[in-house]
Amino acid sequence: MRTRLLVTAVLLTLALAPLARAPVQAQSACGPTYTVVEGDTLFSIARRCGLTVNQILAVNPGLSNPNRILVGQRLFLPPGAPIVTPLPPVGPTLYVVRLGDTLFSIARLFGTTVNAILARNPGIIDPNYIQVGQTILIPEPGFIPPTPTPFPPTIVPAVALLPASGPPGTAVQVVGTRFPPNVPVSVALGRSAAELSVVATVASDVQGLASAVIVIPAGARAPERWIVLLSTVTAPPVSAAALFTVLGPPFPPTPAPSLTPTRSATPIPVPTLTPAPGAIQVQVYAIALGAGDLGCGDALVALPRNVLPTRAPLFAALEELLALGPTIRERPDLYNALGQSDLTVEGVTLIGSTAIVRLSGRLQIGGVCDAPRVRAQLERAVLQFTAVQQVEVLVNGRGLSEVLGGQG
Numbered sequence: 001m002r003t004r005l006l007v008t009a010v011l012l013t014l015a016l017a018p019l020a021r022a023p024v025q026a027q028s029a030c031g032p033t034y035t036v037v038e039g040d041t042l043f044s045i046a047r048r049c050g051l052t053v054n055q056i057l058a059v060n061p062g063l064s065n066p067n068r069i070l071v072g073q074r075l076f077l078p079p080g081a082p083i084v085t086p087l088p089p090v091g092p093t094l095y096v097v098r099l100g101d102t103l104f105s106i107a108r109l110f111g112t113t114v115n116a117i118l119a120r121n122p123g124i125i126d127p128n129y130i131q132v133g134q135t136i137l138i139p140e141p142g143f144i145p146p147t148p149t150p151f152p153p154t155i156v157p158a159v160a161l162l163p164a165s166g167p168p169g170t171a172v173q174v175v176g177t178r179f180p181p182n183v184p185v186s187v188a189l190g191r192s193a194a195e196l197s198v199v200a201t202v203a204s205d206v207q208g209l210a211s212a213v214i215v216i217p218a219g220a221r222a223p224e225r226w227i228v229l230l231s232t233v234t235a236p237p238v239s240a241a242a243l244f245t246v247l248g249p250p251f252p253p254t255p256a257p258s259l260t261p262t263r264s265a266t267p268i269p270v271p272t273l274t275p276a277p278g279a280i281q282v283q284v285y286a287i288a289l290g291a292g293d294l295g296c297g298d299a300l301v302a303l304p305r306n307v308l309p310t311r312a313p314l315f316a317a318l319e320e321l322l323a324l325g326p327t328i329r330e331r332p333d334l335y336n337a338l339g340q341s342d343l344t345v346e347g348v349t350l351i352g353s354t355a356i357v358r359l360s361g362r363l364q365i366g367g368v369c370d371a372p373r374v375r376a377q378l379e380r381a382v383l384q385f386t387a388v389q390q391v392e393v394l395v396n397g398r399g400l401s402e403v404l405g406g407q408g
């Protein structure tokens with residue numbers, strides 16, 4: 001009897017053995033469900049879990065938009081390939097960016113950080129923008145990126161004023177040195193720190209030089225010391241200041257400097273307007289036909305304009321000139337050679353005593369006589385400021401002589 005029971009047990013075991021050895025479908029590498037975290041995409045989840053995007057979509061019919069998943073959202077995962085644990089890299093690894101990758105998902109895939117990847121890949125300018133097919137160097141385990149120093153703390157910017165003193169209305173060349181290169185720099189002016197207002201915005205060059213021309217307001221009084229503050233617009237701000245000393249009793253604004261009479265400029269004086277309180281007076285220039293020795297026998301006539309002290313005076317003078325139009329309302333007898341043009345002042349850069357004026361738009365002249373008129377009107381608008389000795393005008397990036405066809 002015992003032998004019969006033993007034989008029966010053996011037969012039963014053999015019968016059930018195929019069932020025990022039946023293939024069991026492996027679960028995905030991430031388990032039956034997955035909770036979305038920041039930086040995830042369906043593509044990155046599918047790749048991490050050994051699946052495809054279509055497999056995930058098949059078991060999540062409520063997922064209407066495969067390009068939009070939310071942090072904390074729970075996804076069902078179908079059975080997938082067996083879990084394969086890759087060997088940890090012993091050094092830096094090259095990785096080719098695939099569709100759906102982000103720096104965050106790549107960093108998590110390799111157990112590192114976004115800052116570490118950026119430190120190993122200085123060519124990545126925007127951490128939010130990587131391209132499919134781009135090769136990225138993955139840092140070795142334990143790599144700690146160096147702490148970035150945006151600007152050496154030992155380098156202190158400085159501001160120089162030329163001149164550093166004078167009466168109200170003095171045009172002052174402001175030169176800032178040792179600023180961060182290629183950043184916007186605001187120029188503020190005021191009697192005190194509480195009264196500072198921005199009068200110009202310039203850009204530092206590759207050597208950290210920022211330069212502008214400002215005018216001390218007519219309302220300044222001796223012996224006041226006005227603050228000129230240069231400060232970067234970017235964060236953290238880098239700033240430096242200098243003081244301008246107001247001399248003597250109140251004076252009207254400094255008149256436009258006179259040029260040595262030449263064939264290209266013989267201004268005709270006109271009555272000076274009385275500036276409004278707090279305003280700055282600048283000059284624009286029009287043409288008196290047949291009244292001098294400019295070009296085809298013409299002359300320049302100065303027209304005063306009052307501008308707000310919050311505007312950079314040199315920039316404002318050019319804008320006022322370009323806004324004159326074909327007919328000058330207060331002097332219909334004068335001619336504007338720029339009246340048919342449509343130009344905009346893009347910027348003014350002062351390098352030493354040379355002003356580089358950048359204009360954009362359409363320059364239209366009426367003939368060979370207009371070429372010297374246009375040049376004289378533009379150059380005199382800039383040369384009225386004492387800090388400027390030479391002018392270079394660019395129109396759409398080309399020199400004025402080239403645009404005028406050598407006629408000016």
